[in-house]
Amino acid sequence: MDETQLLVHFTPLDWMWTVLFILLMTLCGIIFYNLGKKSESDFFLAGRGLPWWLPAASVYATHTATDTPMWIAGVIYKWGLRGIWYSFFAAWTALSAFISTRIFRRSMAMSQAEWQSLRYSGLGAELLRGWLAGWQTFMNMFVVAWVSAAMGKVCLYLFGWPPWFGVTFFTTICAVYVLTAGYWGVIMADFQQGVIAFVVITLVSVWGIAEAGGPLMIVHKLTALGQGWRIDPFHFDGFWGLDADHFYTMDFITLLVMATIGGIGMGNFIDWYPEAQRIQSAKTVRDASYAIWAGGFATIFRNAFWAVSILAFFVMFPGIHAEGQYEMGWFRLGFEYLPAGLLGMFFAGIIAIHLSTISSHLNLGALYATRDLYHHYVNPEASERTLVKVGRINTVFLLAGSFLLGLFMQSITSWLIFALWLQAAGIWVPSILQVVWWRFNSWAYLSSWIANLVMSWLVVWVLPAVGVLPELPNWANFWLLVVLVALVYVPVTFLTEPDERPHLVKYYVMARPLGFWGPVRRDAVRLGLVTPSGDLKLETGR
Template structure:
């Protein structure tokens, strides 16, 4: 980094801060203004914000680690969540918007009855808004640490303090409107940075261009979209478990079964149902079909430049030993960027970091204020007091995330932790809208069982079990426990259930249409994803065939249905 690089980064930070202060003037001084931007946001702004938020500084690191370890097929660990995302788009987005709550946790006192519903709302607010949220931010901050140590030679603690301070100032000043407005800019900046990084990685002297990268014999097994079906150690954890089990059973940030978290926050902020659906659809298209390939290309190129961990250690001896994992290769490849270009790419990563952290801070603070403080501590708090508590919560959440980030080692480690703790709850989150026998005890049982079983399998005498086997056991036992609790405990009060059904106004034909649209969109988005990959590999016939199927088949089905 030379002066031109620093000037570019500084310019981006100034623009981001300007957006925050501009939004602060536009915000109404109440919780709906601070946390939902007045519920009047258009689909394109919300969609861009969803994509920018999930861009995250740690996502390129995660993809790099997966590709280096398992090849392109390793991405099914997160590609499978497209099924979850599309169900949210075509079924649950409308239901969330009709509910009219401030946070998705407020759902609990609309859907369930009695004191247990109140208890569940408070518990879930802290469980998600604090515990889960801090883990998400810690994972993202870990990526900032790796970039800072590799490119800048800065100590991890310094990175945590500076990055966290900037994100907190931005988030607490501008609120949710600031997040949305700057996310639109940050998306394009982050996408441009990823593509530029891919271009220079592919054209590195040790890589020799795209054709040389694709034809490199040492990478031949890495280019397959599907794992080796002759080896159960490949296809079971990489494809079978994600597509058969993981997508519906695991609560994972940004891919929650039934919708939730900061995705639900954006749907709740939409002008109406149509804007909520369109925002979610746009997000899924960009997230799964548009963004992955620049990261994948950098990861593949890194295998030729840094073929193993030892080569990374030799190249970056100043990086702490515990941080030298497969995901460090993404940051390592950025070190070859020329002056000016390096500043632009680093600025794009800074933008991605701020986008994700500011969203998590605003989202987590909304839980603390709306579903804990206002509900249990000070129900009479005025709007000014609520916003103040939200800002204080943001600061404390960032401090906790920074501390935990210093103890993490890789993006994959954080990914596995979040997957494990959320395992077994996903089916409940989808079924609770329609199976009215589910109650607040069901949800408490699911969360507690998932957490306890995960801890037992992770830290008990089960070292011989593989990660996917632990996930399978957690899902099986957690699901069995919450279903049993559902059947043994009383149902919610009929009056509460009737009110809930009236609000969501869900009809059987609407659900059937949503399922069909999910299937067709699944074909289309996966088709675009694989078509892009085959084009990059120079396999034009296969690319054309996949694209025709992905576009023509859904089109034919829709035409047949209308006639």
């Protein structure tokens, strides 16, 4: 058998599941068309009135993409159960739910770019908003591209379809309900897709574990293969070192610290940006907190199922060396071992996984292009009708761009480790500082972004390629970038003026941030907006 193709055979029952699911998804667009066209807030935030479980399902569904089982298979097959710590970055939601989510929901910003202009003032804030909006428009196109590339890979693997077809076909179907119903279509489809994906992931993973002989047989076979260490999530190759082919305790500590403490900040991870949209679409602060927490927890639950099923795959197919092949492990468990009839359900589940991510990022990219670029800079007086129309045009623009990018992407795991945390390493601390420290200003944050973009590519790709720097393990890359970027933004912070005090006071009273806000708080007290004990005067009527 060709290792890059499986060529499954679908029965009519299998095709029926697939077609039914696609029809169900496109119906979402028609059903919610009237809600989505009412206003910009409806098209992008579903009117800020959702109960916690809807955005929670969307958080889970959005972060369950076609590429996710590939990269989790990639890290678990390579590292054993300790590889699960790579997927632990989802735990940023554990802390965020009670800190940054609360602060962001109170700010009322429609997007993270808009939040920048609430938190900061003057030209720096405007530049930052424009920068983040442009960057996020591109990044969402990029995410759609790599997820579509993963779908192209799955379709080639299963049916022998040409990659361009897999990349474009299902993503185009998704665009139908995103274009018609906006975020209403996204959130309602995400709920269905989240449930379907959860059931299918659990089913296929348990099926795979059973096919390997059950849990105890997996442990027994791993021991017999001399690979018993693979079930130990704390089996590390020493405390620290610089060999990129080792998994050190420092890797574990770095992943743990980065994920958990990162939850205090805003914008540390690319995941924050879609979550910001879900936070603002929740009807209360409490709903927003629980949406983020539950979505993150469901993701952790899912990761564990995937991880164990990949251990099952390992004992059945040990000794695969090509990353591009073993990262297809979970798909192989489903398509090689599920009976006819269930195959179609599995494929419908994969489509659900794919569409849920695509829809969110298409709508989110359009939000940044519409709200933060068009509405803010080009046409501030635009009517709600115009804004919805521009939102749709931007969705088409993102879709077309993603197709072009998607056809060039090959390996999923390496791209994701880079994009998920290495590319965010330099802005990890600044993203926390902007939440907890009043003196951290727009120029400092802007400089950290620019420095990080340049340095992340240099440190991770360019300098090792030309032999100036050795290829470092991920933990060393992360901390090196943290330090290098700090060398830029720390001096910038102290060499530039703080943001305007009235602007900071307004932000403080509205968002009530955590941390070092003493001077701003004292001004808020002096203005009568906050009483010395901390309570808002407006609340008490005093």
